[in-house]
Structure formats: C-alpha cells, structure tokens
Amino acid sequence: MRYTIREVSEKTNISAYVLRFYEKEGLLPHIHRSEGGIRYYTDEDMDLLGLISCLKKTGMQLREIKTFVELSEQGPETLRERCNILRQQQDNVRKQMAELQKSYEKVSHKLAYFSRLLSEYEGTGNP
Amino acid sequence: MRYTIREVSEKTNISAYVLRFYEKEGLLPHIHRSEGGIRYYTDEDMDLLGLISCLKKTGMQLREIKTFVELSEQGPETLRERCNILRQQQDNVRKQMAELQKSYEKVSHKLAYFSRLLSEYEGTGNP
C-alpha cells in the first residue's frame, strides 16, 4: 500500500508539517516520491512511524530516536545495540510508571483532604 | 521553619532560577522576605511547591497550576472548584498510566522481535 502525506496524517494524528519535519530531521529516511516529487509512504514507513511515536510518548528525544533509526539503517550488525536501547527505554518506562503512580497517590491524597474540608465548610451553613 | 532559596533548591531539586521564575509567574504567591529583601520559604510554601511539582509531573501546564493557586488564594468558597480540578487531573493521570502501559507493551514487543532477529543473526556465524 501507498499512502499520501494526508492519509498518513489522518491515520496517525501526526500533522503533515510534523511528518515533513521528521523526515528533514532524519527520523524517517528514504520516503519515496512520485515522479512529480510527491511523497508516498509505505507500510514499512507506517510501522517505523508507529515505533517513533511510541518512543516519543515514552520521553525519548527526537535526537535519540534519530540515532536509533540510523542504527536500523546500518543493518543487522547493530541489532545488539538496538536491543540495548530498547531495554534501556523499557526501564525508563517502568520508572515513569512508578513515578506516575506516586503522583496519582499524591493527587488523590490532596483531593481527599480538600473533599473533607469542603464537606466541613458546607456543613457550617456556607453552601 | 524558614528556608533560604538555596535550601529549598537542594531539598526539592528545583533550581533557584526556577523558584524565582515560578514566583514571578504567580505560582508561589506571598513568599516572605527578610529586611534586606532576601526570600525565605515556610513549610507551607514547601507544601505548595510539592503539590506544584506533582501537578507539573502529571502534565499540568504552569498556567493551569497558576489558576489553581489563585483559587486557593480565594479561600474556602473555591474548594468545590479545586476538588473538580484535582478530580480531572486524577482522571488525566489514569489515562496517562494506560497510555504508558500500552507503550511499554509496544516497546517490549519490538524488543522481543529484535532479540529473536539477533539470535538468528548470531546463529548464522555472524557474531
């Protein structure tokens, strides 16, 4: 399948601006063009894009993602290094989940406290 | 207890620059000063700072945090609204945790795939 930039944009919720920007920055290498120079994206590109947004969502910076993509370009001799990067990222995500859990508890705790204050306040005849 | 900006910075891992910046932006109102104009922070300030970083960590923007702080300034008649904001944020955090979980699975899946490729590659006599 071939997709236009618009189709990709709609499927992925990444704006066409950003798709071009990612390409310019080296995150999406070898995007094919029609004879008139119009981009078209393959399923492989879509797949990479999926990984990119996943890495981005988990806090990896574009420049690190670029490094990862460049390793991918170099073929199987970089597989070990790519695994290491993914393992590192897996670890990061675990830490983020723990952090988020702590924050959740803090917000909940504060909310419980305010709720109590609120019911007390309302109980005094101040609606 | 009274803390200098340096002590607060060390305790919270928020730089003195940022503490002053937050104050300027209205996130930390009523910071006391010594006669010479030097800031000192109270335990109450520390508490607010804890809530601020928690809200920030969970993706709330400074301008929204400022709104929350301003409501706090207005006394108990804004308690209900503050509870609503916290409940909303609690919800946001739940969504973030679900998202993060999905990303974790995606990274793990990709890693498993690459690991398999790697062991195959190494099995062929390419160390």
Added chain:
DNA sequence: ACAAGACTTAGAGCTAACTTTAAGTCAATC
C-alpha cells in the same frame, strides 16, 4: 486547458519552560 486546491521547499516564527546575564545589593568571614 485551466482553475482550485493539495503539494513542494527553505526558512522564519511560535510556545513553554526554563536558563543565563548584567549590574548591582547584602551578609558573613577575615
């Protein structure tokens, strides 16, 4: 074949959240 509208490029502009600078004031030690 031609108008409308999507696409192309390079590069400028924007936003959030810091981060630093410059010029000066204050506090603690020698």
Added chain:
DNA sequence: GATTGACTTAAAGTTAGCTCTAAGTCTTGT
C-alpha cells in the same frame, strides 16, 4: 571594614518541538 560570594532585579537568550508562510509546482475535476 573590606572582600567574597550569595543574593537581588529585569530582561535577554536558549532549547525542543513544532507550526506556519511564501513562492512556486503538481494534480484533478469540469
């Protein structure tokens, strides 16, 4: 009491990641 170093201010600078503009090219429907 002088020096050192942390503090003060307003304002400029930085970074990441977009987001848009301008000027031009291509594609598609009538």
